[in-house]
Amino acid sequence: MALPVDLGAAQDRFGERSDTSVPPPPRRAPQPARPVPAPPSRPPGQPPRPQWSPGHPGAGVEARPAPGAMFLAWLRTPRPPAAPGIWRFGHVPRPVDEPEPLPTRQLLSGAALALLVGWLVWSLLFNGYLGGTWWLAPMWAMVPDAAARGHSLGAVVVAYLYYAVVTLIIAIAVGRLGRWAEVWRRYGPRAWCPAAPTQPPSPSPEEDPAQWPELRAAGAHAAADRLAAEASGGRMRDVDHARLVRAWQTVRAGWQSPSVFEAEVMRDGAAACPHPSGQRDLAGRAARHDLFTGQVRIGTTADDPHNPYSYRETGLALGAEILGTSLVAVGPAGAGKTAQLVRPLAEALCLQALAGRTSVVVVGAAGAGLGRDEDYDVVIKISRPESVYDLDLYGGAVDADEAAAVLAEALVGDLAAQHRVGDTRRPATVLAQLIGPFHAVHGRFPSVPELRELLDGAPGPLQALLDALSKAGRAAMVRDLESRQRQSGHAGDPAAQLADRIALLDRPAFADFFDTSGRSRPFSLRALDHPVRVRIDLPARGHTEASAIIARLVLAQFTASVSVREDRSLFACLVLDDAAGAVTPETVRAIQAMRSAYAGVVLTLRTLDDIPRALRGPLLGAAGCRMAFSGVTPWDGQDFAETWGKEWREIRDVTDRQIVADEPLAKVTHFLRRAITGKAPTAQSVTVRQVERERWSASELAHAVPPGHAVLSLTTVRGEHAPPLLVDLRH
Incomplete structure (x- = not known):
């Protein structure tokens, strides 16, 4: 039984890239999968089965009896519909309006x-x-x-x-x-002792998820009985349940045969329909996950007047329906972007990939702690010789124009954002004039040293290409290459800037990477058609500018790949830790178009000053989710305040006026009150009015957000909104 997507096709992506200029096949149903080749350094076997469901509040405790009962309790916990971002596991809805407090x-x-x-x-x-x-x-x-x-x-x-x-x-x-009932609630015995958690009522067999009613309704009673026995016996975990639900969805969609599904379930039980890596879980989870709803909990909304009453003191979680609108997080170093946001998200997306629901690419500096090597299918360690996989410089493209457009975006996209070049169309044309003829002659795209020679206008390589093209009768490419020779060295020629940028990758540390000769195992982001887990470690130390180029390259390849995927029921997500220098005008436009492709990106920045001023507003507008961590600067806070807009608030103005007494008795009374209280008798006048105020002002974002907190606004792919919420990321 195959997973919902064809993982076997990823085998060719992870190995040598095809050099044939054949157009991609039309959309088709996934075929039976072949195992994804694992790196040789990966130890065989699976992580040990946890003794409790990771979604249970007791996750992390060493000794937990009755694992089957714990899993069933997790599975049967109510998950009522809730507003965007609310942690639905065991959620108890609160009233929309705040009750009037009585002193x-x-x-x-x-x-x-x-x-x-x-x-x-x-x-x-x-x-x-x-x-x-x-x-x-x-x-x-x-x-x-x-x-x-x-x-x-x-x-x-x-x-x-x-x-x-x-x-x-x-x-x-x-x-x-x-109001004796309120007095009893506040000061009665129930207020002295914490309330014991109540067990949810047992669902009926027709509604019990542990009995797999969907399978029984389709007539697969034997498979349902086998899975129910696996769940009650403690041999099933949350990843297994999510993976089997996903596999059954492919059966209902007509991609797989029901008989094949039932046969594999009867043979393997909870281990049926496995991920090609063979893993069924991640060892050492750090965050709280609920794979039933696909959420990961990142914090708790604070009891703050800025938050709507229905959100206060509720768990806040993220899922594919929210990440599908992309997320931009801004905060200074040490604010918790990596530890409290990127790591939980990377862990959650890897678990979703094991369930066959997601493909994920995590990009960050080497040593950032974004997960163990064993938690990923592909780990690319740029500049480190022990890296098993290489990064495809051209993103798996077989068309020279497509490859040139993506590479130009990576090399000079930031210059276009800074208006130092008009746009990337001219650089892309220059690259296409060089790599197209090279591909026609050699059957592959040029490597980094070869591309640098061509951009420098070295006469030897160019003349060799011209001679080979002339012998092959490729007159059109000869004209392109001769035109490139005539333009080389003239004022305004983009080739000089491209050569300077490609030279940053032509260093001894990268000699074993970006190879196009077939000696390495290049990974292409075209493999995102499959539930693959990828981590790319950037060589930030000593190669800052090269790291920025690689980050732009991965971001450009991701945005180009997800729009042409065959299977858009699979969520694709790119998590880019520290996106300084990676945001360009083209990527901002691509982020807006990713919602319809069921894909999203997560970008973290230390400050919005890391991107050009002209892109700050469009970036915050393109991303559906915006997150401001504690310690942002006032000018960063101003950009967030403008993006979040204003709202109508009820303002109460209280005015005290002194009471003037005319009668003798009243004067004596006022004299005694002043002598006792030290204040003159006053009367209060209350004025209530509606005013339009910013949801969060720049000053509040810069100075009123406590450490360990962040202000987060959310948007789902269906268009539902959550206002900016103050979130405690430590709980």
């Missing part, structure tokens, strides 16, 4: 006054001070006259019962008047 002094004094009034009414009623015994008429109607005169036992019982009912009616009326 303690007013509450207790009202309760005491109501008790006094109730006692007074009861005394007057039973002592006959309220007009005789008219209120006893219903009792006498129930008691015969003879029995009442004889004071029989039945009459006495009826009388006491009637007195008790009247007393209860008075107590209920007085209790409502004095």
Whole structure:
């Protein structure tokens, strides 16, 4: 049984790139998969099975009995629909509007006054001070006259019962008047001890997810029984459940045969339909995940007036429906961007990839702690000789114009953003004039040293290409190459800038990388058609500018690849830790178009000053999710404040005015109040008005966000919005 996407095609992507100029095949249903080749250094085997479901609050505790019961409890926990970003696992919805708080002094004094009034009414009623015994008429109607005169036992019982009912009616009326229920809630025994967690009611067999009702409804009762036994026996985990649900979705979509699915489930149980890596989990999870809903919890919304009441003190989580609109996070060094955002997201996306739902590319500096090598299928360590995989410089393209456009974006895209070049079309044309003829002659694209020679205008390589093209009768390419020779060295020729930039990659540290001869194992981002996990380590130390070029290269290849994927039911995400220098006008336009391709990017920046001024507003506008960490500068806060806009707020203005006494008694009273309190008697005047204010001002973002917190706004791919929320990332 294959996963929802064809992982076997990724084998060719991870190895040598095809040199044939054949157009990509049309969209088709995935074929049976072949295993993805793992790096030789990867140890065989699977991580040990956890003793509890990672979504359970007790994850991280060493000893947990009854793993099957723990998994079933996790699976059956309610996940009600909620607003965007709310952690749905065990969520209890809150009212939309905040209840009006009642001061303690007013509450207790009202309760005491109501008790006094109730006692007074009861005394007057039973002592006959309220007009005789008219209120006893219903009792006498129930008691015969003879029995009442004889004071029989039945009459006495009826009388006491009637007195008790009247007393209860008075107590209920007085209790409502004095808000005794609120007093009991605040100061009763329940407020002294924490409430014990309540177990959710057991679902019916038709609604129990542990009984796999979808399979039973389709007639696959044997497979459902086998999976139910695996779950109750503790042999299933959350990744298995998510992977099997995804596999069953492919069956319902007609991509796989139901009989093949049932046969594999009956043979392998919870291990059926495996990821080609053979892994069923990640060892040493650090974040809280709920693979049932595809969420990862990153914090808790604060009890702050800026947050809507329905969001306060609720868990905040991210998922594919939110990351599909892309996320931009800004915060200074040490604010927690990597530890509290990038690492949980990378871990969650890797788990989703094991479930066959996601393909993920994580890019960061070497040593940033973005996960173990064993947690990824492909690990590319630029400039490190022990790296098993190489990065394809041309992104798996077979067309020279396409390859030139992506490479030009990586080399001089930042210069276009800074208006030092008009755009990347002329550089792309220059590259196409060189790499197209080279590909026609050699059957491959030029390596970094060869491309540098061509851009420098060295006569030897250019003349050799001209001679080979002339012999092959490629007149059109000869004209292009001769035109490039004539333009070389003239003022405004982009080749000089391209040569300077490509020279940053033509260093001894990168001699074993970006190879096009077939000696290495280049990875192409065209493999994102499959649930593959990729990590790219940038050589930030000593090669800052080269790292920026590689980051732009990966970002450009990602945006170009996700738009032409065959299977768009698979979520694709690029996580770029420290995107300084990687944002260009073309990538901003591409981010806006990725929502329809079911893909997204996560970009972190230390400050918005790392990108040109002209791109700050468009970048924040293109990303559906924006995140400002504690410690942002006021000018960064101003950009966020302008993006988040304004809202109408109710402002209460309280004015104190001194009371002037005219009568002698009033003057004496005011004199005594001033002598006792030290203040003159005043009267308050309250004015309520509606004003338009910024949701978060630049000053508040710069100075009022506590350490370990961030302000985050969210948008889903369906267009639902969540306002800027103050989030505690430590809980």
